[in-house]
Amino acid sequence: MIRQMTTQDVEAVHRIEVAAFPTPWTLDSFYYEINENQFAHYLVYEDHTGIIGFCGIWLVIDAAQITNVAVLEQARGLGIGEALMREAMRVAREANMDTMSLEVRVTNTVAQNLYRKLGFKNGGIRKGYYTDNGEDALVMWVNLNE
Template sequence: MESTFSFRMMKVDDLDQIMEIEHQSFTVPWSREAFYNELSKNQFAKYLIIEADNKIVGYCGVWIVVDEAHVTNIAILPEYRGMKLGEALMGRMIETAKEHGALMMTLEVRVSNTVAQSLYRKFGFQGGAIRKNYYSDNQEDALVMWVNL
């Protein structure tokens, strides 16, 4: 499946499609209200979407506070995974964070999610600390990763 894709900032009107991606991607998905609050009330939040085939196929969120960007979430629809869209999305989000003054980016990732860790390492992220029992669904540890931008 060959697709062209484009990026834009997420809007409240996108939430139906975002919730579909969220529920297909995470065992403990964020609520619609959480995304609504991020978009309408959180001055630090920036959410980017990637579109292909005339629909939203992924998104990534960061909080940018002073000079640090923290990735809150990133997801691609299952049928669009393996097409390097996550890599394209992460690259664009890093550029967006830099444009907003970020000098460093951090994130947490499940210790078992080696596919995501490999993606982050492509962008220079390094593993740091472990957050014990970070994930509420199974008490899995999170690997904290960071990169200087």
């Protein structure tokens, strides 16, 4: 059900991105991630209806960063986001990453609950990080060796 994303998946993933985020990444940025960015590793969650969730990771030296994670609205609350994040953490450990971090809107308690469940802790605040409404980002991180 979870596999590595390919160029053929970009349009379906982009539709999920657009539905999930107020300032979505462009189609081209996903093509770049898949075809050119040597640090990027993208996962998709697929069922009989097609792709219903995805997660992106950058693996840089010893630190993994989640770029985006989203699930189609009608498929939320079923454990798909958690499964994607657990697989991302497994991939990062396999690539010898020591930590994983991400930014999340301070108001996005649903996502924060998911990350906390997986052992992520609060780091700093990035003031005015989100350009659409000037909202702050909470940095969350986990030690992958613990």
